[in-house]
Amino acid sequence: MKTSTNKGYVKRTQKDYSLSFKLQLVEEIEQGHLTKTQAKLKYGIQGDSTITKWLKKYGNFDWENRLSYSMSETPEQKILELEAKIKLLEKQKARAEHLAERADKKVIIFDMLVELAEKEYNIDIRKNCTPGLSTSTKNNTKKH
Template sequence: MESRIKRTQRDYSLAFKLSVVEQVEKGELTYKEAQRRYGIQGRSTVLVWLRKHGRPGWSGWSLPTVRGVDMDRQGKALTPEQRIKELEVQLKEAREKAQLFEAVVNVLEKDYGVRVVKKPSGKSLRKSSSKG
């Protein structure tokens, strides 16, 4: 039987949080299993970590995975056709979000005179300092 250690919030290092997030995202654990295994008391603590430190766009409301297999709401494995349909819905939502963000940027620029600089994909805005 696993021993459970009750923890306080200050016990959670960033490395620990990232490790838990990675395990949940890979499907090795559900967020509830992670809570039990690591003695995390807050009901939504792991979900908050997933939203904050997980993959971009992680919402927590997508279909669950069990050990890397995509599952439907009744716990049955998804067929490739069902998975494709789910991904098409997610793609449509992502495109709609992108259009919304573009519209917001246009309003900011036209109506408020705010210049929005878009970060080129794959490049950091931070200047690298080279010390020799």
């Protein structure tokens, strides 16, 4: 790594950036502590699109559907904003559905593995509890 004494920052290569550094930088920008340009100068990041890529990859903002906002919104701008929100919500819904489907598949696979292990090793892995109150709870409710 080379140090540039006249500009006060460390010149880096792409391999020098850790995940924690990238996440910290993205958080600083998203919280409004720094702009992309300020972050680039502060941390000596050379590429113009490097920070933008990190923001897209690690940030919380939906960069695909971003809009430029002005002080006074016309009805057309409001419609565009609402359409962008709809796209974002549809994207989030699709992601949630995908994750739910994956979770369902994992549960099925887990159940199959437990069942196979129970048969193969002739042991009970799952608790054989019947739904309802336990005996200690039943006794407590009768006393009252």
